[in-house]
Each structure stands twice: as structure tokens, then as C-alpha cells.
Amino acid sequence: MEFTAKQATGPVVVAPALVTRMPFSARYDLDRTTGVISRNDHELRGESIAGRVLVTRGVQGGVAAGWALLALAARKCGFAGMVFGDTNPVMVQGAVAAGIPVFAGIDPEFFDVVRTGDTVELDPAARLVRIVPAA
Amino acid sequence: MKLTDDERAMIGGEAGPVLQKALTYQLRLAEFFGADHFVPVTNAHFTGDFEVMDSGGLAYVEELAAAGAKVRVPTTRNSTCVDPAAAGQLKQRCTLVDGELRVGPMLRRMGVLTVNTCIGYQTVYTPRLGEHVAWGDTGTVAYANSVLGARTNYEAGPASLFAGITGRTAAYGFHLDEHRRANVVCRVDAPMTDLADWGVLGLLVGKRFRGYWNVPVFEFTRAEPTPDALKHLAASIASYGSMAMFHVAGVTPEADDAVGGREVLERIVLSKKDIEDVYAEQGKDDQVVDLVVFTAPQQSLLEVQQIADLLDGRRVHPDVDVILTTNSMVAKAAAEEGLTNVLSRSGAMLLVGTCWYLMDPAEMRESFGWKRLVTNSAKLANIIRAHGYEPVLRRTAECIDAAVSGKVR
Numbered sequence: 440m441e442f443t444a445k446q447a448t449g450p451v452v453v454a455p456a457l458v459t460r461m462p463f464s465a466r467y468d469l470d471r472t473t474g475v476i477s478r479n480d481h482e483l484r485g486e487s488i489a490g491r492v493l494v495t496r497g498v499q500g501g502v503a504a505g506w507a508l509l510a511l512a513a514r515k516c517g518f519a520g521m522v523f524g525d526t527n528p529v530m531v532q533g534a535v536a537a538g539i540p541v542f543a544g545i546d547p548e549f550f551d552v553v554r555t556g557d558t559v560e561l562d563p564a565a566r567l568v569r570i571v572p573a574a
Numbered sequence: 575m576k577l578t579d580d581e582r583a584m585i586g587g588e589a590g591p592v593l594q595k596a597l598t599y600q601l602r603l604a605e606f607f608g609a610d611h612f613v614p615v616t617n618a619h620f621t622g623d624f625e626v627m628d629s630g631g632l633a634y635v636e637e638l639a640a641a642g643a644k645v646r647v648p649t650t651r652n653s654t655c656v657d658p659a660a661a662g663q664l665k666q667r668c669t670l671v672d673g674e675l676r677v678g679p680m681l682r683r684m685g686v687l688t689v690n691t692c693i694g695y696q697t698v699y700t701p702r703l704g705e706h707v708a709w710g711d712t713g714t715v716a717y718a719n720s721v722l723g724a725r726t727n728y729e730a731g732p733a734s735l736f737a738g739i740t741g742r743t744a745a746y747g748f749h750l751d752e753h754r755r756a757n758v759v760c761r762v763d764a765p766m767t768d769l770a771d772w773g774v775l776g777l778l779v780g781k782r783f784r785g786y787w788n789v790p791v792f793e794f795t796r797a798e799p800t801p802d803a804l805k806h807l808a809a810s811i812a813s814y815g816s817m818a819m820f821h822v823a824g825v826t827p828e829a830d831d832a833v834g835g836r837e838v839l840e841r842i843v844l845s846k847k848d849i850e851d852v853y854a855e856q857g858k859d860d861q862v863v864d865l866v867v868f869t870a871p872q873q874s875l876l877e878v879q880q881i882a883d884l885l886d887g888r889r890v891h892p893d894v895d896v897i898l899t900t901n902s903m904v905a906k907a908a909a910e911e912g913l914t915n916v917l918s919r920s921g922a923m924l925l926v927g928t929c930w931y932l933m934d935p936a937e938m939r940e941s942f943g944w945k946r947l948v949t950n951s952a953k954l955a956n957i958i959r960a961h962g963y964e965p966v967l968r969r970t971a972e973c974i975d976a977a978v979s980g981k982v983r
Binding site: 446447448462464466467468469470471472477478479480497498499501502503504505506507508509510511512513514525526527528529531532533535536541543 | 599602603605606607608621622626627628629630631633634710711712727728729730731732733747780784785786787812813814815816818931936956957959960961962
């Protein structure tokens with residue numbers, strides 16, 4: 440299944456999805472030394488983000504992602520990519536610095552279909568996100 | 575994308591590798607957000623300290639510095655993760671202190687003013703109505719757009735540094751008139767008796783209308799905000815709602831006809847009960863307190879004076895620690911006014927050049943056994959859960975009462 444996005448930049452990536460209903464913040468949600476979700480009341484508390492594509496409708500806070508995405512990548516425990524319904528410039532600024540793809544304005548139906556663990560292919564140049572069928 | 579001759583020279587490398595890297599990065603953002611030109615900026619505000627930059631970010635900026643990067647417009651720096659004078663007392667790890675000792679001097683060599691403050695608009699530089707700037711730190715951005723009528727997006731990570739280096743930023747978002755119109759109308763029928771109430775308002779509206787592109791206009795029937803009140807509102811609405819702008823009818827410079835034809839998502843009325851309900855949700859009474867913190871944003875001189883007045887002649891409970899943060903300009907004035915002595919005598923600690931949540935509070939929790947934290951900052955209450963704390967949000971005098979009694983009452 441393919442879904443279009445209004446905005447995208449970065450390299451092509453194929454990786455497993457990590458889906459959350461909670462708006463994302465690098466500072467509020469993560470242990471940024473390990474890439475593990477650490478927020479007390481987060482539905483994915485304890486999950487590692489390493490090598491996974493974050494899928495969430497929105498963001499909250501802070502400028503931390505501007506550096507954190509790069510810092511996580513340098514520690515080899517960062518996201519493979521990010522897909523948002525709506526985002527702010529911080530996530531884009533951080534993703535560009537980290538060299539990972541970032542999407543915004545994805546077709547809302549995507550959130551109804553995608554599940555944690557699904558393999559997703561991100562093609563920013565085409566502004567396409569594809570859920571790769573399980574083998 | 576319309577580029578000037580200077581910008582073409584930068585992209586083409588004729589102006590050197592630093593400007594090429596900087597503008598190429600900015601061009602990626604411009605394309606993402608559909609900007610068709612760059613706009614000159616007069617000022618940049620850089621957010622970056624070792625706690626958030628880590629070794630990866632440090633290496634990134636070191637590479638720029640080694641290549642001879644210099645800012646071409648005045649560029650200030652946000653709060654950092656360390657107050658060197660208190661690092662030992664707070665048991666901050668050496669890597670954090672050492673990292674900061676590398677970041678600060680490196681930024682100064684690039685021409686950045688390391689004033690280390692998130693309230694530079696109160697103490698360093700106050701842009702005028704319509705002035706284009708490139709500021710990091712979400713609260714400063716919300717304040718600049720809303721209260722001053724300056725124009726900036728969130729400029730995070732290397733983005734604001736690159737804006738300082740190139741002297742420009744992509745013309746999208748809050749640099750453009752159409753994004754500055756209100757699409758939420760919020761009447762507030764509550765007395766707003768404390769700075770914390772303004773943070774609570776930011777929480778309520780930020781959570782309900784979360785989204786960078788949403789802009790509320792507030793109409794107050796029973797309150798008039800001070801600049802410090804607007805500071806708490808800006809910090810909180812940015813924290814909970816990722817919002818970058820609001821208007822206050824009769825107060826902020828672009829509030830006349832704030833909606834200006836934009837489609838309104840919703841019109842709401844918030845009451846005193848709505849405000850009080852948030853306090854009830856944000857921590858229970860009759861609990862033992864470990865720590866009371868006044869930060870996020872740094873305290874103005876008037877806030878420091880208020881807290882010193884509340885603590886004057888009283889003593890912080892032996893099982894409680896009290897921390898305030900501010901910048902070096904306010905700290906100097908506070909010392910001259912005798913406020914620092916009042917705080918010290920009572921047992922409170924005034925930290926300089928930092929904002930407490932940047933100082934690796936999870937590590938401090940482990941070092942000192944802190945768990946329950948009382949604050950008048952709605953923003954801090956939002957952030958600190960990620961670091962294993964139980965925040966209790968209260969009005970300023972109640973925070974001081976908790977500090978002295980050892981309990982939330």
C-alpha cells in the first residue's frame with residue numbers, strides 16, 4: 440500500500456515502523472543516550488527507537504530534536520526515519536542534520552493501517568511511503 | 575527558489591565551504607516548507623549545549639569552527655547545561671562539565687555571544703515589530719512572535735547558527751503574514767492571580783489545539799498580563815502545543831483583527847474552574863516534597879525578587895532543596911540588590927546561565943534521591959516526567975510554602 444505526503448526530504452530508507460498515538464518530543468520522551476523511550480506515561484516506554492521509522496500524528500515541545508536526532512545517529516541508536524501527520528520545523532531541522540528522511544502531511548489513512556513492526560519504505564523524492572507486504 | 579547573486583555564490587562554494595554547507599542546509603529546509611526566497615535576519619539565537627548536542631553535535635560544530643565559521647549578524651546563545659560554580663555541589667558528571675568547557679569557547683571563537691539565556695528578550699536584545707530574526711528555544715520564539723511582533727520560526731540544532739553565519743533564513747511559516755493570523759479564539763474568564771496561572775493557560779490551550787501552525791487569540795475579561803506572565807504563557811504553549819505564536823487582544827502588537835479572515839477552528843471560554851482543575855490534576859496535596867524549582871524559563875529580576883521576598887526570614891525545610899535559575903545579568907543585579915543573600919540565607923540556590931531541566935535532571939534524581947518536584951512552571955512539569963520525577967504544579971507562594979514546610983498543602 441502506498442501513501443502520499445505533502446512534504447518530505449532525505450534519503451530513501453526501508454525499515455520497521457514504530458507507531459505511537461502520542462505526539463513526539465525528543466526531550467520529553469527519550470533517554471537520548473540509549474535511544475529508549477523513557478517517559479513515565481508513554482505507551483511505548485521501554486521500546487528502542489534504533490533503526491526504526493517513527494510514525495506519529497504530531498509533535499510537542501522543544502528544540503531538543505534539532506540536535507538529538509544527530510546525537511542519536513552518532514551513537515548508532517537513532518531513528519531510521521520519521522513520518523508525521525503534522526510537524527514543526529525542529530524535527531525537519533534535526534532530521535536534515537542527522538541525514539534521515541522526514542515526512543509531513545502523510546495521507547491520514549496511513550495511521551489507520553500502519554502497525555508497529557510493519558516494514559515501511561520511505562521515498563522522499565516521490566513523497567511516497569509504502570508498507571512493504573510481509574514475505 | 576529565487577536566489578540572489580550572493581546566495582548563488584554561497585551555494586556554489588565561491589564564498590567558501592562554511593557558507594556553502596550552511597546555505598545548502600537552509601535550502602533543504604526551504605524546499606521542505608515551500609519557501610520561494612530567503613529573508614535577511616538581524617539577529618540569531620542559538621540553542622546548543624553538550625547535554626543535548628552530545629559528542630555527535632559537538633563534532634558537527636567543531637568541524638564548522640575548524641573551517642573558520644563566523645557569524646555575520648549578532649548571535650546569542652541559549653541557556654546551557656552547566657553552571658560551573660555549582661557543578662560540583664550538584665554532582666554533575668565530568669563529561670558534561672568538560673563538554674561545556676569545549677562548546678562555550680568554540681562558540682565565542684565563531685562570534686557567538688555566550689550569554690547563556692532563554693530570556694535574552696528581557697535582558698539582551700529586543701527585536702522590534704516586523705523584524706526578522708532566527709531564534710532557537712521555543713519559548714523565546716513564541717515570545718518574539720507574539721509579544722514583540724518580531725518574525726521567527728523555531729530554529730533548532732544547527733539551524734540558528736547557520737542563520738547567524740549566512741545572515742538569512744528561509745521565508746516560510748511565521749515570517750509570512752498568512753501564518754500569523756489567529757485560528758483559535760479563547761476568552762479567559764479567570765482572575766489569573768499568579769505567573770503559574772499563565773503557564774496553566776498555555777497547558778490548556780496547547781494540549782487542546784496542539785500544532786505548530788495553530789495561533790490562538792486570547793481575550794481576557796478579568797486579567798491583564800505582565801511581560802513575565804506572557805513569558806510563562808509563551809513557554810508553556812510552546813511546550814504543550816508546539817505553538818510559536820499567540821495574540822492577546824488589547825495587548826500584543828498584531829492583535830487587532832487577529833483572525834483576519836482565517837478560518838477559526840473553535841471558539842472557547844476558559845473559566846477559573848478550568849484553571850483550578852489543572853492544579854488538581856498536576857499533583858496531589860499532602861505529599862512530601864524533595865525539590866522546589868523555579869526555572870523554564872529563567873527567572874527575571876522581578877521573579878527573583880518575588881521569591882526572595884517570600885523566603886525572607888524563613889528557612890527551607892532540611893529535607894527539601896530549592897533551585898532558581900537565571901542569567902548572568904539578572905544574577906549580577908540580584909546580588910547588588912541583596913536578593914542573592916536572602917536566597918542563600920534561606921537555603922535556596924540561584925544557578926546562573928543554565929535552565930535546570932538542561933542539567934541532566936535524571937542523573938541528579940539518582941544522586942540526591944529526588945522524586946517529587948514542586949514548581950510554578952507548567953513547562954517544567956511537562957518536561958520532567960521524562961526524567962522520572964513526579965511534578966506538582968502550584969502557584970508561586972504555594973511552592974515556597976512547600977519548600978519551607980516540606981509538604982504540598
